[in-house]
Amino acid sequence: MQLKNSLWVGLLSATLVLTGCAALAPEDDEQAQRLDELEDRLSQLERLVDSDSLVNLASQLDEVQAELRGMRGEIENLDYQLDGTAERQREIYLDVDRRLRRLEVGGAPEADQVPDVHLGQTPTDTPSEEGDPQAAYEEAFGLLRDGRYDAAGEAFEAFLEDHEDSDLGPNARYWLGEVHYVTRDYEQATAEFQRVLDDYPESNKLADSKLKLAFSYYELERWDEARDLLGEVRENYPDSSAARLANSRLNRMDEEGR
Template sequence: MRKQLMAAVLIPLGLGLAGVASAQSSTPAFQNNASEAQRKAGNNQATAELFYMIQQLQSDVRRLQGRVEEQQHEIGRLQQQGRDRYVDLDQRILDLSKALAEQKSAPPAGSGSVAAGASGKPVAARDYRAPEPKEQQAYNEIIDLIRNKKDYDTAITRLYEFVDQYPEGDLTVNAYYWLGEVYLAKPQLEQAKQAFTIVATRYADHRKAADAVYKLGVTLDRLGEKEDARKRMQAVVDNYPDSGAAELARKFLGAS
């Protein structure tokens, strides 16, 4: 009877201990599976973040390439615009030369006072169109760009636009003169020479003519055309003797 009782106690106890041992033996396998899942999840997250970073970099590269292409296009446009303006100014000089050649064979028209140009030949005085308020404002803004802001490239663009929009006015002559001044300051001497030539020949009776002839002489001197420079300076002295430009021309002639 005692043996039966002992067996009844020991058998369940043994089964319980076996269950505990079995549970303990299965715990490491579960933990290993959980760790592996976490590691894979971490790898997936890192891969996703790396992919996102690559996409961002590719997007940045495309955006930068787009900006470079836009800048290259803008540079090309500005270069072409500059060439077109240079050709346009050349054409204006050619047209002016033809007009002067025609004037040589025609009798002078009008009855106003007479001024001598850079060539020393009489030029009939004329009345220049007075500027409108909007025109005066546009001109003042250009002068501010030149004198105060020193933004010469923008000023050149605005000066060309000005002479196209407001032709044959009093301020138009000033605009041509300042175009020469800006080109002289950059310096782009050939363009400055052309701009001053327009004022000196086409607008020889204008108040800016004396200054234009003098600055034309300065430009020619910088270009190495010494003899032509002296001729222009002498023309200032002979044709505009009472002007401030004449005083400067005399100093130039005395020093050279």
């Protein structure tokens, strides 16, 4: 609208000029020609001001600004939702690991099975019995599940010092790598995931460890190493969830030009 007001001021000025020129009643050809030129310019300005294009343009700008404000609000809402989703996924993932371990020992006597850990329970309230690998593992795992990462890291390290050769050794080493990964210590995360591959070549944590090792390489911008491992996971474990996640990350790297 400011532009339109400016044009009206121009029209008024041009009108005053023409009025003045008409009052002089020029006789010579040069003055008549200049008067004709001014009239032509005035006609062009009138057509421009009368056009709806300026009004439409201003309306469109208002609509774009309104859409941008709405998009900013939606983005902020999505960020909030993603934070909550990430937390829920972490809890689900930890719970799935617990359930898988129970299935792995499904043929063992009831007393030897992994105790059920409910989300509302705090297993760290009662210290584990000294020398009991299962209790020590559950204690460390409970700390991780509760988001107490520093304490969980210390607990898994203590477990590995005392029970590294137990059946739970590969899981403990893997989750120690997860502790470092979620706290963004990617260098140490790569070391722990690599230890799973080196020390427990027959472990059922190989696929997950290779996947998370590749993710750690990705965060460290070691693109070639990340790609090699992701491709290996996709090829060697085609029907696993790790393979699907590996394929998704490879597609993402393709889109990013990594």
